[in-house]
Amino acid sequence: MGIPSDEVVIIRPPERPEDPSLITVSCPDKTGLGCDLCRVILLFGLSIVRGDFSTDGRWCYVLFWVVERGRKATRWDLLKKRLVEACPHASSLLGIEIYSFSRHTDQRPQVFLLKFSCYDRMGLLHGTFRSDLFSVFVYIFFFPKFDCKIADVTEVLCELELTIWRVKVSTTPDGRVFDMFLLTDTRELLHTKNRQEETCTQLRAVLGDSMCTCDIDMASEEIAACLQASASLPPSMTEDMLTQETQYEAYNPVASSSPLSVSVDNSLSQAHSLVQIQCHDHKGLLYDIMRTLKDYNMQISYGRFDAAENGKCNIDLFVVQNDGKKIVDQNKQDALCSRLRMELSSPLHITLVSRGPDVELLVANPVELCGKGRPLVFYDITHALKMLEIRIFLAEIGRHVVGDREWEVYRVRLGDDHELCASRDKIVKGVTKMLMGWH
Structure with a gap:
């Protein structure tokens, strides 16, 4: 199983503007890999219109057909990098075990406090917290009263590969804005003077003369504890x-023509349970399915996803439990179907x-x-x-x-x-x- 290439991720542009781009992933398998890949794709503002999954239990081969929905051009190189990072390392046939051990023994990354002040400007709120290009786990508390236009301060942080964990923004009567960001650095260089200067320089390029101060320090244990x-x-x-x-149907009448259906069938395969889903499409649909299966420790052996132009989606997934066996217990079947219905009807x-x-x-x-x-x-x-x-x-x-x-x-x-x-x-x-x- 695999593709004729040493690359873990290959992204092929569409032949015609109206066609989807094709993302191919070939790497060692792990429980939850589909969820992690779908999350990255959703993070970049892309919609999955078709998907194919197959694995022999050790090696996984995935195809995603994706389309751009936003106005902003996709940073395909960065997307590829993030997808590769989500995949287990393929150093050997024991790659899954090595990957799992290394990920669980990694130390918590250093947290830094970025503080900068600038004069108030329209759109600082919506633009500052734009997060469609990078992984964000955000806890935010702020007191601005701004219109929502574009400023894209966080796009700079994204391009610098800085991850935002918490933000506080406040304004003063004289029109100044004080921003505090708790950050971690993917490159692990934010403790260096050059990296800090690079960050402040890029922010100053966006904010211009309105920026007053910019400081970066390692966060104290008390501040880092706020992430809990x-x-x-x-x-x-x-x-x-x-x-x-x-009741989402009231806001999308088309959804009523695609009633949600979730079922488990054990008659079509001796080794796998077939999870069949029919529903109306929504942003992050495949991610919602995959994260639910990941939380239930279900492993996908083969799957197919297809979203029609009218919004109707059909998903067939052959799965096994983490012990490698099909879902025979009726209570477990009912619990899985109930959770999937809940997550897909009200994500x-x-x-x-x-x-x-x-x-x-x-x-x-x-x-x-x-x-x-x-x-x-x-x-x-x-x-x-x-x-x-x-x-x-x-x-x-x-x-x-x-x-x-x-x-x-x-x-x-x-x-x-x-x-x-x-x-x-x-x-x-x-x-x-x-x-x-x-x-």
Whole structure:
């Protein structure tokens, strides 16, 4: 099994502008590899329109046909690099075990505190937190009240291969903005003077004369400890967000023509269980399926994904449990199907609630067991609010444990504008369509 090339990842451009690009991955297999690859592709703002997976249990061969949905050109070289990093090392037939051991024994990367100040400018919020080009695990707390236009400060951090873990932005009455970023460096060079100067120089090139100061220091243990998840959510938020069912069909009538169906069939293969899914497409659909299977320690031996132009998707996955056996236990089958239905019908929970005189937008999504959150959520939220011309007064992002699951919860305070009360459904609809890729 494999391809006639020594390259782990090959990206072939389309023959015609309207055709998809083809991503080919050939590497040692591991549980959750499909999830990790789909997450990287989603992170770069690409949509998977077709996919094929096959493995003999040790070596995996994957094909993704992807299309660009955003206005920004895809950085294919960086995408290839990130996909290669997600793959196990193919040094030998024992590559899977070596990879697994090395990844679990790696030390936590050093955390640095980037501080810079500049004069207020429109669009610092939406542009600054653009995260479509790099891996972001974000906990954010800030107090700006800006319009949502483009500034792309985080694009600079992306190009420098710096990963944002937490951000705090505040404004002063004299119009200055103070930004604090907790960062880790993929290159592991941010402790050097040259690397720090490079970072500040690139930021200054974006902010121009409005930038006042820029400092980078190693974060203290107390600051680094802020990366830990919160223990729980306030009861009111739990009731508002996590006990209600979101009806997305109202915001995408086409979805009603593609009812969700999930089933497990053990009659077609002696060694594998066939998981069959029929549903309507949404942004990150294949990622949602793969992360659920990864959390359940399911291994895909063969799979096929196809998204039609009308939005209907058909997914066939031949899977085994982590012990190499098919899913015979009916309770396990029911639990897997139930979780897949829940994740595909409501991958995100979205609602508006009143907080005194203000209106607060709440968005929650489950975190993978490995600790990774869903890509692009905050960017899509701010993008949707920008399109609706709604100003943000306060926003906070954090990790919270509810029951036996960890959630990433986004709280966006929209202020006390009385017109917001009359446009609640419009706000929820706009944010939902942006997050689901139905805009």
